[in-house]
Amino acid sequence: MTESDKPRRVLLKLSGEAFGGGKVGIDTHVIRRIAEEIVPAVQQGVQVAIVVGGGNFFRGAELQQAGIDRSRGDYMGMLGTVMNCLALQDFLEQEGQSTRVQTAITMGQVAEPYIPLKAIRHLEKGRVVIFGAGAGMPYFSTDTVSVQRSLEIHCDEVLMGKNGVDGVYTADPRKDPNAKRFVTLSYNRALVDNLAVMDASALSMARDNRKLIRVFGLEGAGNVTRALVGDEIGTLVST
Numbered sequence: 001m002t003e004s005d006k007p008r009r010v011l012l013k014l015s016g017e018a019f020g021g022g023k024v025g026i027d028t029h030v031i032r033r034i035a036e037e038i039v040p041a042v043q044q045g046v047q048v049a050i051v052v053g054g055g056n057f058f059r060g061a062e063l064q065q066a067g068i069d070r071s072r073g074d075y076m077g078m079l080g081t082v083m084n085c086l087a088l089q090d091f092l093e094q095e096g097q098s099t100r101v102q103t104a105i106t107m108g109q110v111a112e113p114y115i116p117l118k119a120i121r122h123l124e125k126g127r128v129v130i131f132g133a134g135a136g137m138p139y140f141s142t143d144t145v146s147v148q149r150s151l152e153i154h155c156d157e158v159l160m161g162k163n164g165v166d167g168v169y170t171a172d173p174r175k176d177p178n179a180k181r182f183v184t185l186s187y188n189r190a191l192v193d194n195l196a197v198m199d200a201s202a203l204s205m206a207r208d209n210r211k212l213i214r215v216f217g218l219e220g221a222g223n224v225t226r227a228l229v230g231d232e233i234g235t236l237v238s239t
């Protein structure tokens, strides 16, 4: 098999905020729609791994503000990501899509442990692999985990699905009518100008390892499928 025959393999990052539809808990309509848009891409041969955030339940830094020990709050955040994973798994399975959830904190009754070679095998078999519980370590974010997993399981791109915005802009387009969307953007510019790609630790890991990142809007109908199959939507972040 030549390099160009290799199936496309991507890491899709879905924030907890998207799953919650802006509230605490899950918005099943949103998750069902995302699941429905993932399936056609898999049917076209794209290998899809997913990291799901947990901000719709808990963020350790916010819990710390409310007086909870930071690490314990971070573990609560990681457990929240697992609930999101199970919801997404359920809607994908309802669509007839085979899935596996792998978690960085072992919980054998609900998910497999994170085993990278096994994840690759699942992807090769056409299963969607959903990674939960972040890195299993406090003080990390699911953005960082997205880049790390994409490196470890050899994804071509990290696809950052965003809520309320369809790419990276010169300023917040919800506040500044003159804000312009970047079609392409360098890692360094994104880091120096603190642009809304992903958190800085994650972005510097992507830069150091030259991992392509595409930022796109989750809301437009069909956008998730388009990003997964490789349409040039949103903003591409590269060297």
Ligand code: UDP
Pocket (backbone or CB within 6 Å): 014, 015, 016, 017, 052, 053, 054, 055, 056, 058, 059, 060, 061, 073, 074, 075, 076, 077, 078, 081, 133, 134, 135, 136, 137, 138, 139, 140, 141, 142, 143, 145
């Ligand atoms: N978290 C963590 N380690 C990780 C991933 C996540 O401690 O490797 C915790 C952290 O408290 C974080 C929360 O889980 O705030 C939810 O994840 P994140 O904020 O990345 O989710 P998102 O903002 O994408 O919804």
